[in-house]
Amino acid sequence: xxxxxxxLSIATIATSSAFAETYHPECFVPAPGTSIIExxxxxxxxxxxxxxxxxxxxxxxxxxxxxxxxxxxxxxxANIEKFTVVSVGNDSSAQIAAIDNFIAAGYDAITFIxxxxxxxxxxxRRAERAGxxxxxxxxxxxxxxxxxxNESQFALGKLKAQTVMDELGGTAKKILMVNGLPGNATxxxxxxxxxxxxxxxxxxxxxxVVGNWDxxxxxxxxxxxxxxHGQFDAVVSQHGSAGTINALQAANHPIVPMGVDGENxxxxxxxxxxxxxxxxxxxxxxxxxxxxxxxxxxxxxxLPQTVYLPIPQVKSKNLQAGVNYFPDLPKSFNTGxxxxxxxxxxxxxxxxxxxxxxx
Numbered sequence: 001x002x003x004x005x006x007x008l009s010i011a012t013i014a015t016s017s018a019f020a021e022t023y024h025p026e027c028f029v030p031a032p033g034t035s036i037i038e039x040x041x042x043x044x045x046x047x048x049x050x051x052x053x054x055x056x057x058x059x060x061x062x063x064x065x066x067x068x069x070x071x072x073x074x075x076x077x078a079n080i081e082k083f084t085v086v087s088v089g090n091d092s093s094a095q096i097a098a099i100d101n102f103i104a105a106g107y108d109a110i111t112f113i114x115x116x117x118x119x120x121x122x123x124x125r126r127a128e129r130a131g132x133x134x135x136x137x138x139x140x141x142x143x144x145x146x147x148x149x150n151e152s153q154f155a156l157g158k159l160k161a162q163t164v165m166d167e168l169g170g171t172a173k174k175i176l177m178v179n180g181l182p183g184n185a186t187x188x189x190x191x192x193x194x195x196x197x198x199x200x201x202x203x204x205x206x207x208x209v210v211g212n213w214d215x216x217x218x219x220x221x222x223x224x225x226x227x228x229h230g231q232f233d234a235v236v237s238q239h240g241s242a243g244t245i246n247a248l249q250a251a252n253h254p255i256v257p258m259g260v261d262g263e264n265x266x267x268x269x270x271x272x273x274x275x276x277x278x279x280x281x282x283x284x285x286x287x288x289x290x291x292x293x294x295x296x297x298x299x300x301x302x303l304p305q306t307v308y309l310p311i312p313q314v315k316s317k318n319l320q321a322g323v324n325y326f327p328d329l330p331k332s333f334n335t336g337x338x339x340x341x342x343x344x345x346x347x348x349x350x351x352x353x354x355x356x357x358x359x
Contacts, residue, residue: 023301027342028293030304037147039133041300045081046108048294050287051098053115053139054181055087055356057214058263058332059239062284063113063138065354066338069346070288072354079295086358090181092119099123099134109133109294111287117142117185133297137290138282139184140306147297149290149307151282153186156311157193157238160259163278163315164234165197167257172204176225178211178218178237178244186282187213190238198236207232211240219243226251234258239282241266242331245275262312265331271319280313283336285346292342312336 022028022036050067052060064085070076071083084102088094092115102110103126110127114120114136124145127134137149165172177194180187191208198206209225211218218240226232226247234257237244241260248256255275260266262281270279286309293303312335314324321327325335329348338345 022303023296024342027289027339028296028303028307029309029341031150031152031306031308034304034306035144036302037297037305038302039297039300042108042131042298044079044108044295044298046079046295046298047082047084047106048080048109048111048291049084049086049102049107050291051095051102051110051112052085052087053092053095053113054090057212057240059213059261059282059284059334060087060113061332061356062334062336062351063287064356065351066285066346067111067287067291068354068359069350070291070343072350076291076295084359090115092116096120096123100126103127103130103132107132108298109135111135111137111290111294113138114141114185115139116183117188133294135290135294135297137286139186142185144305147293147303147305147307149286149293149309151286151311152308153189153282154193154196156280156282157190157236158196159193159280159311159313160236160278161194161197164236164257164259165201167276168234170201172201172233174205174207174229174232176222176229176232176235177206177208178222178235178240179208180211180213180238182210187238194236211238211244213239215240215243217243219247222247223250226253232256234277235260237261239263242269245269245273249273262335263331264325264329264333264335267314267319267325267335268327268331270316271321271325274316276316278313278315279319279335280311281334281336283309283312283339284334285336285338288346289339289342309339310341 140148209221236259258277
């Protein structure tokens with residue numbers, strides 16, 4: 001396989017045989033049509049930062065805890081001189097400024113959850129000139145110049161919508177769609193995945209609300225939707241689904257098929273209320289996979305430019321206490337604790353023992 005190694009230049013090779021030679025292919029699975037990126041190896045240990053944006057929900061808290069749990073494992077700590085976590089809110093300029101500060105401070109790699117998908121081309125160029133590896137995950141960028149870690153957000157949205165339509169036998173009159181944080185690529189792509197199924201249903205009225213991936217916000221906007229629109233045949237929710245279920249219960253809404261997230265409390269409610277449908281998650285432990293990718297690139301390994309991790313999911317009929325949900329753990333605990341194809345999943349104790357503060 002021919003590779004280009006010009007300082008931190010990008011090697012792009014798009015043949016299927018090439019991907020067999022990328023590093024740890026059982027973990028870093030290429031998205032369809034993606035290329036390969038490789039950097040020149042740099043001697044460690046490394047200074048690495050995680051620049052989170054929005055920090056106002058349990059998923060982001062879990063992502064921070066997973067990143068710290070990964071950095072604390074001895075096999076990873078040996079490669080890290082310094083690991084820093086900051087959360088900067090929903091302002092893309094603040095996030096870019098934080099990334100620039102870490103570049104100027106000589107950090108070797110920076111992972112981040114992008115506030116929006118389009119504003120980062122200049123900072124990508126600055127990072128490349130400085131020799132800093134950037135690895136966004138979850139909310140990724142509209143860019144093919146850096147390695148990005150994600151699940152297929154389109155597939156995640158499609159899975160939820162297809163599951164509820166299968167439960168309904170393919171027909172419905174009115175469905176509620178609880179979307180995420182506006183302006184993010186993740187919200188956009190999940191919605192497109194849901195719409196790819198729902199827009200094909202004849203005569204379907206789709207009511208959309210903005211839940212911001214937050215339990216409290218979702219509960220409020222769903223309550224308002226129920227007061228305005230009455231009953232729904234099914235619900236698809238990106239995240240914050242416990243709030244969605246609570247609003248339905250408070251309104252004495254009949255049990256209907258739902259496509260929901262993977263928080264522990266959501267699965268507890270699905271099991272207790274016998275809600276048909278699927279719990280499918282964007283696992284916050286992908287923050288750790290992004291760190292694994294950053295170190296791999298710094299060590300000179302080649303990776304797919306866009307990595308698609310498997311979607312953790314369970315149908316409601318297959319929910320089992322102590323197996324895929326945990327009644328003794330906090331409701332906010334996210335059941336997406338890791339990706340076995342990448343490294344040993346974190347135990348609840350590993351995750352819950354980590355602080356959520358900036359470090």
